[in-house]
Every structure is written in C-alpha cells, then in structure tokens.
Amino acid sequence: MRPRQADQITDRQPGVAGADAVTGTSAAARWAMPFADQPRYIQLETVTKCNARCPFCPQNEIVRDPARMPAATWRKIVDDTRGWGIVYRPFLTNEPFVDKRQPEIVRYIKQHDPTAKVEYNTNGELVTEELAHALLEAGVDIMRFSIDGLSRETYEPSRVGVSYDHVYERVPRFLEIWDQEGYRDRVFTEVRMIEMPENRHEIDDFKAFWQPRCSEVVITNAYQWPWTGQKREDAVAKPCLKILDELFFYSNGNATICCWDVHERAVIGNVTDQSVLEIWQSYAAQHLRGLLDDGRRDLIHLCSRCNAYAGFDFSRFEVG
Numbered sequence: 001m002r003p004r005q006a007d008q009i010t011d012r013q014p015g016v017a018g019a020d021a022v023t024g025t026s027a028a029a030r031w032a033m034p035f036a037d038q039p040r041y042i043q044l045e046t047v048t049k050c051n052a053r054c055p056f057c058p059q060n061e062i063v064r065d066p067a068r069m070p071a072a073t074w075r076k077i078v079d080d081t082r083g084w085g086i087v088y089r090p091f092l093t094n095e096p097f098v099d100k101r102q103p104e105i106v107r108y109i110k111q112h113d114p115t116a117k118v119e120y121n122t123n124g125e126l127v128t129e130e131l132a133h134a135l136l137e138a139g140v141d142i143m144r145f146s147i148d149g150l151s152r153e154t155y156e157p158s159r160v161g162v163s164y165d166h167v168y169e170r171v172p173r174f175l176e177i178w179d180q181e182g183y184r185d186r187v188f189t190e191v192r193m194i195e196m197p198e199n200r201h202e203i204d205d206f207k208a209f210w211q212p213r214c215s216e217v218v219i220t221n222a223y224q225w226p227w228t229g230q231k232r233e234d235a236v237a238k239p240c241l242k243i244l245d246e247l248f249f250y251s252n253g254n255a256t257i258c259c260w261d262v263h264e265r266a267v268i269g270n271v272t273d274q275s276v277l278e279i280w281q282s283y284a285a286q287h288l289r290g291l292l293d294d295g296r297r298d299l300i301h302l303c304s305r306c307n308a309y310a311g312f313d314f315s316r317f318e319v320g
C-alpha cells in the first residue's frame with residue numbers, strides 16, 4: 001500500500017502561502033520545533049476494539065480492516081527499530097488487553113533489545129491475575145491504569161461498559177502481585193483519573209486509596225479530540241508538541257503523525273512496504289512538520305480542527 005500524497009492530507013487553498021512544495025519548509029517559518037531524527041515512542045494498534053464505550057472517546061467510530069494487526073506487521077515494526085531505545089505502546093485508540101497476544105508482543109519486543117521499553121495504558125478490566133503474571137514475567141516496564149472514579153456512582157457513567165467490580169478487584173490484585181513478587185523496582189505503575197465535575201469531590205479519597213498501592217497517582221485534565229465540534233475558524237495558528245518524536249501505526253500498517261488521528265486523516269506511509277525510518281523521513285512527514293512549523297494547521301486536514309496547545313507559549317522555538 002503506497003503512502004498518500006501530501007496533497008491528499010493537506011487542505012491547501014489556492015493563493016494561500018504555505019510550506020515549500022519540495023522541502024516542506026518555508027522561508028517564512030516562524031518556529032523550528034526540535035523534531036527527533038527517529039521516533040522515540042511507537043504506538044501499535046494491534047486490535048481496533050475496546051471493551052468500553054466511554055462517552056468522551058471516538059473509539060467506537062473506528063471501522064478498520066483488518067481489526068487485528070497481523071503478526072508480520074507488528075514484528076516488522078519492532079524489527080525495523082531494534083536498538084533505538086524505543087518506548088513501545090502496543091495500543092492506539094483501543095484497549096490493549098482485548099488482544100490476547102500482548103504477553104507474546106512484550107516478549108518479542110524485549111527479546112535481544114535491552115534498550116526497548118513497553119508501556120500500557122489500560123482501563124484494567126481485562127487484567128486478570130493470570131495476565132498480570134504473564135505481563136510482569138514478559139518484562140513490561142510501565143503500567144498506567146485509567147480509573148476515573150473511586151465510587152461506583154462516579155465511575156460507571158464515565159467508563160461505560162466496564163465492570164466497576166472487576167476493575168476494583170483486578171487492578172489492586174495486579175498491584176499486590178507487583179509489590180509482593182519483587183517488581184516494584186523494575187516496573188513503574190500509575191493510576192490516573194481524568195478530573196471532571198462529577199468526580200472532583202473524590203480526588204483526595206482517590207489519592208488516599210491508590211497512592212499506597214502504586215508508584216504514582218496522576219489527576220489529568222480532559223482533552224478535546226480534533227474534529228469533535230471545532231470549526232475551521234477555530235484552527236490554532238501554532239506548531240504542535242505532539243509529533244516531535246512519536247509515530248503511530250494502525251492495524252493495516254498505515255502510519256500517522258498523531259495519536260488523535262482516529263480516522264486516518266494524516267497518513268504518511270505504510271510499514272508493509274516501507275521501513276519505519278523511511279516513513280519517519282518521508283516527504284509526507286517532512287511536509288506536515290514544515291506546515292506545523294509555519295503555524296499552518298489550517299492547511300492540514302487533520303490539524304485544521306484541532307485546538308491542542310492553544311495556550312502553550314512556543315516563543316522559545318521562534319526563529320523569525
């Protein structure tokens with residue numbers, strides 16, 4: 001599958017100045033963001049499914065073929081990047097443990113590559129005791145559990161379809177195994193909650209419950225995915241921090257610049273017929289970086305409806 005041409009992922013309008021058509025840079029670039037020479041973080045959509053139907057997440061809009069990434073695809077991504085010091089996240093807009101292959105994937109990544117790390121974000125419902133042992137023995141490095149409430153009353157409306165009882169039984173059990181079987185120094189564990197008006201009153205009790213059980217408790221803010229109500233005139237004329245050193249692969253091998261690209265609006269290549277490095281250095285990738293450095297999100301189909309980093313001060317990256 002060939003990568004899409006740059007004009008298929010940009011919203012260039014006649015008469016609008018933008019990046020140079022060949023180099024992807026502009027003589028009038030206003031920022032020079034520190035893009036890495038190769039990715040440091042790689043996410044793999046090994047399956048497209050989730051066990052939850054959270055109201056804030058567009059996951060249930062995904063229709064992608066195949067629903068399960070072939071082993072040859074995820075193995076190639078790992079093989080292409082061995083020794084690069086990558087943090088691999090074997091999930092994208094899905095729940096990783098819907099895929100029963102995860103312990104095998106961790107083992108494959110960690111095999112013969114002491115520089116590799118594996119990190120999961122999970123809602124925790126499917127992390128049984130058996131899976132907990134399998135993941136820890138396979139060498140997982142970071143486990144982040146997203147649990148948006150302490151009580152059933154606040155948790156269930158936010159994580160629709162996920163069993164509160166399973167989460168509050170299985171996540172503490174995972175952390176018990178992690179603590180009692182000698183993984184505390186080797187594996188980082190985090191429990192996080194998105195702060196919302198509905199759960200704000202529980203924050204202190206949430207911390208008091210989880211902090212003694214894990215490495216860290218984090219309270220995060222809700223964010224808005226691109227194309228969820230933003231209008232063209234809302235486009236933020238700023239560069240982006242999200243794409244400096246990360247690369248994201250869908251189940252079909254396509255690569256995108258952004259983890260929020262649920263609907264493949266900014267595909268820059270496909271790993272079944274390109275190497276990961278070729279994709280990272282591709283014309284399409286450089287073109288999009290150039291447009292973002294010009295503050296021209298409005299010219300990129302995906303980014304034209306994104307208000308991320310609207311309040312961030314990019315002045316230290318200004319070049320002209």
Ligand code: SF4
Pocket residue numbers: 226239240241242243257258259260297302303306307308
């Ligand atoms: S501008 Fe928004 S949509 Fe575009 S790469 Fe950055 S975070 Fe993603």
